[in-house]
Amino acid sequence: MWKFIVRRLLITMPQIILLSVLVFIMAQMMPGDALSGLIDPNIDPAAMEEQREKLGLNDPWYEQYADWITAALQGDLGQSFRFKMPVEELISQRLVNTFWLSLVTLIFTYIIAIPLGIISGRYNDTLRDQLISGYTYIGFATPLFIFALVMLWLFGYTLGWFPTGGSVEPGLDPGSFAYIMSKFNHLLLPAISMALITTVNTVQYLRSEIIDTKQKDFIITARAKGAPESRVYNKHILRNSLLPIAAYFGFEITGLIGGTVFIETIYSYPGMGLLFMESVLQRDYSVVTSVVLLFGIASVLGALLSDIILSLVDPRIRIK
Amino acid sequence: MEHTNINVIDIDTEKAPSMTSIIWREIVRDKIALLSLIFLVIITAFVYGISLFLNQEEIVKVDLFAINQPPSSEFWLGTDYGGRDIFGQLIIGTRNSLSIGILVTLMTGIIGVVYGLVSGYYGGTIDNMMMRIVDFFLILPFLMIVIVFVAIVPKYSIWSFSLIMTAFLWMGITRIIRSKALQERELDYAQASKTLGTPDWKIMFTQVLPNLSSIIIVTMTLNLAANIGLESGLSFLGFGFPESTPSLGTLLGYARNPQTLELRWWIWLPAAVMVFLLMLAVRNVGEALKRATDARQRRG
Numbered sequence: 151m152w153k154f155i156v157r158r159l160l161i162t163m164p165q166i167i168l169l170s171v172l173v174f175i176m177a178q179m180m181p182g183d184a185l186s187g188l189i190d191p192n193i194d195p196a197a198m199e200e201q202r203e204k205l206g207l208n209d210p211w212y213e214q215y216a217d218w219i220t221a222a223l224q225g226d227l228g229q230s231f232r233f234k235m236p237v238e239e240l241i242s243q244r245l246v247n248t249f250w251l252s253l254v255t256l257i258f259t260y261i262i263a264i265p266l267g268i269i270s271g272r273y274n275d276t277l278r279d280q281l282i283s284g285y286t287y288i289g290f291a292t293p294l295f296i297f298a299l300v301m302l303w304l305f306g307y308t309l310g311w312f313p314t315g316g317s318v319e320p321g322l323d324p325g326s327f328a329y330i331m332s333k334f335n336h337l338l339l340p341a342i343s344m345a346l347i348t349t350v351n352t353v354q355y356l357r358s359e360i361i362d363t364k365q366k367d368f369i370i371t372a373r374a375k376g377a378p379e380s381r382v383y384n385k386h387i388l389r390n391s392l393l394p395i396a397a398y399f400g401f402e403i404t405g406l407i408g409g410t411v412f413i414e415t416i417y418s419y420p421g422m423g424l425l426f427m428e429s430v431l432q433r434d435y436s437v438v439t440s441v442v443l444l445f446g447i448a449s450v451l452g453a454l455l456s457d458i459i460l461s462l463v464d465p466r467i468r469i470k
Numbered sequence: 471m472e473h474t475n476i477n478v479i480d481i482d483t484e485k486a487p488s489m490t491s492i493i494w495r496e497i498v499r500d501k502i503a504l505l506s507l508i509f510l511v512i513i514t515a516f517v518y519g520i521s522l523f524l525n526q527e528e529i530v531k532v533d534l535f536a537i538n539q540p541p542s543s544e545f546w547l548g549t550d551y552g553g554r555d556i557f558g559q560l561i562i563g564t565r566n567s568l569s570i571g572i573l574v575t576l577m578t579g580i581i582g583v584v585y586g587l588v589s590g591y592y593g594g595t596i597d598n599m600m601m602r603i604v605d606f607f608l609i610l611p612f613l614m615i616v617i618v619f620v621a622i623v624p625k626y627s628i629w630s631f632s633l634i635m636t637a638f639l640w641m642g643i644t645r646i647i648r649s650k651a652l653q654e655r656e657l658d659y660a661q662a663s664k665t666l667g668t669p670d671w672k673i674m675f676t677q678v679l680p681n682l683s684s685i686i687i688v689t690m691t692l693n694l695a696a697n698i699g700l701e702s703g704l705s706f707l708g709f710g711f712p713e714s715t716p717s718l719g720t721l722l723g724y725a726r727n728p729q730t731l732e733l734r735w736w737i738w739l740p741a742a743v744m745v746f747l748l749m750l751a752v753r754n755v756g757e758a759l760k761r762a763t764d765a766r767q768r769r770g
Contacts, residue, residue: 161602168606176615179622291750293699295706296742299725307732314728408613415707415726426614427707430621438618445611453609 154461162454169446170222173439174215180435222443228436232429237440241422247317248421251413252406254337258345259402263352263395270353271360271391272383282353289350294343295412301343302416312339315418340417344409348402352395359391366390393463400456404449489684489762496762503758506751513748517565524558541736548736550724559716560740566717568748570632571698577636578697579690582643583682587674589644590651601648604641612638613703620709631710635700643689650685654678684763691756695749702745718745 221227227237270282306314312335313319319332363369364387372386414423422441429437487495497503539549548556589600619634620626654660655678663673698718704710705719706726713720721741725731730738 161605165606165609169610172610172615176618176622181622288750291695291753292746293703293749295703296722296745299722299731299738299742303725303731303735307728404609404611407611411613411617411707412703426617430617431708433621442611442614442618445614446609449609449611 151461155458158454158457158461162450165450166447169450170219170443171215173443173446174218176442177218177435177439178211180438181433222440227440230429230434230437232432232434232437237437240425240437241440241444244420244422244425247419248410248414248423250333251337251341251410251419251421252403254334254341255344255348255406255409256402258341259349259352262345262349263356264392266349267353267356267395268360268383268388270357271364274357274361279357283357286350286354289347292347294347294409295416297347298340298343298413298416301339305339317420336419340413340419344406344413348405348409352398352402355398356391356395359394360387363387363390394460397456397460397463399459400452400454403452403455407445407449493759493762497755497758500754500758500761503754506754509747509751510755513564514568517561517568520561521565524562540734548734550737556721556737556740559721560718560744563716563718563721563741564744564748566711566715567698567701567719567745570628570701570711570717571694573632574635574639574697574701575690575694577632578640578693579643579686581636581640583647583679583686585640586644586647587651587678587682590648591655591670591674591678593652593655597648597652601645604644607638607641610638616704617707617709620704628711628715631704635697635704639693639697639700643686643693646685646689647682650682651678654681684759688756688760688763691752691759695752695756698745698752699749702741718748 225238227241229235230237230240233240266282266285270279273279302314305311317333317336318329319336322329322332369382369386372382377386410421410423411426412423413419414421415427418424422445426438426441429435429441497507541548550556550559585600585604589597616634616638619637620631623630623634651674660673660678663677664670668677701710701717702719702722705717706722708723708726710719711717713723718741722738722745724734725738
């Protein structure tokens with residue numbers, strides 16, 4: 151067990167280092183440097199060159215990389231020239247919003263997936279199952295952003311049931327009950343739109359897990375002992391089918407990252423995805439590289455988490 | 471010597487059905503797949519045929535006297551904020567989206583097949599190292615990395631767009647081909663060939679590859695559906711086709727303007743429906759192909 155986790159961690163380290171190199175190369179390819187946003191264009195080029203020398207921007211690339219990575223490890227991600235503030239402060243403001251959006255989306259994903267998967271797997275090849283399978287089939291073929299656009303148009307604009315942008319009503323007192331309710335209200339439509347599409351994987355997976363488990367010997371034994379059908383399903387089958395679903399939790403996180411870029415852009419929800427899009431468009435590159443680096447690390451850790459849960463659940467994976 | 475009496479087994483003289491006829495039977499049997507195939511053939515013939523007569527420059531020319539018009543007899547699907555005809559853009563956009571989808575699918579397919587074959591055929595340390603590279607690409611936040619590269623590449627063109635997409639999309643098919651190649655190399659025909667001294671590249675590309683053809687076709691069809699979606703998604707965000715080259719994604723991108731989304735459905739909704747139908751139809755055909763290649767799942 152521990153051997154597997156240690157080995158898996160050993161793969162993770164080079165992945166994160168490679169990722170940081172890739173992000174660094176991207177940062178180098180971007181036009182301008184850390185100074186171009188900071189200074190007045192009227193300043194003397196010679197003075198600027200002096201500043202560059204002082205900041206180490208003329209050093210060879212490996213020294214620059216070392217400087218950049220040590221600063222990043224200490225939590226210094228540079229300056230955003232658009233907001234004139236340190237990137238880490240900007241990100242921590244936005245990260246809260248994305249965290250809540252992702253959390254609510256995950257909750258909806260499982261609220262939808264577990265009952266649908268169970269019904270579909272328990273009563274497979276009945277009308278109920280066919281309806282659910284039809285939904286997952288169409289869900290697979292629908293791009294998230296198109297679905298989100300249609301949802302916003304329908305429920306946000308045409309019916310007016312939900313707010314169409316932002317993360318909270320302006321003018322409310324932070325911490326008050328109305329403030330929290332408004333936050334939740336702004337979260338609801340984006341989270342449901344994302345969950346309805348991302349959940350189809352889990353529904354299908356749970357369905358086939360249950361159908362597989364149904365035919366296993368221990369289920370036949372349980373039935374032979376006279377266990378009532380509800381006990382067979384709720385205790386024996388469900389417990390065995392839900393574990394693999396738990397293992398995919400880490401990959402869900404990776405999937406959410408791509409999703410938030412679309413969802414936050416469409417619903418103009420001020421989180422990390424929207425911050426990324428705005429910064430790319432406005433060429434605020436120190437923010438762009440930091441967001442990519444952070445989301446990249448989150449994906450690496452998500453995959454790590456999944457592999458570890460999977461090895462706990464399924465001992466066969468540990469053997470090799 | 472006594473002759474044991476062995477009955478001559480009746481060999482079915484009828485030839486085994488060819489792959490093409492199996493696939494054809496499967497598609498005809500599945501009404502939805504057949505409809506999807508007909509839809510795809512008609513749409514493809516229509517958009518590529520019609521666009522021979524349509525002038526792209528004419529369609530994307532700004533006409534300030536006809537901005538944001540609702541559908542009418544002159545403009546079947548209305549016009550956008552630059553007075554450009556949506557119907558014409560939809561046709562050209564469908565063509566461009568299909569072309570880039572096919573191009574990216576082919577390029578990722580070639581890389582994936584060669585890389586996966588080499589990795590799976592040799593196995594061992596080579597396979598291990600090659601797969602760690604794949605693992606690394608797989609954990610990258612695809613969308614963000616592609617957007618950044620599109621934003622910083624100098625002299626951005628359709629070619630650089632497809633190359634960037636390819637660079638971060640080849641891993642899926644690679645993994646599938648590699649795992650199949652790992653199985654194939656253990657089979658007698660590959661081992662026998664090796665014993666006879668056939669060079670590795672010849673076994674890989676003339677013997678193993680033909681045996682993987684059906685799985686390659688299936689994977690690439692399903693990838694095509696995904697790639698059409700990805701292109702439209704990236705163009706929607708403004709990091710794919712530029713407005714001067716309409717695609718389904720650029721039409722959808724107009725909906726990022728809240729007023730267009732709320733009040734002018736004719737600009738973005740047809741493109742949304744088109745992306746959805748294309749992806750669904752390609753997937754339907756892909757699923758039917760998948761069943762055709764797996765004898766246990768066949769319906770026909």
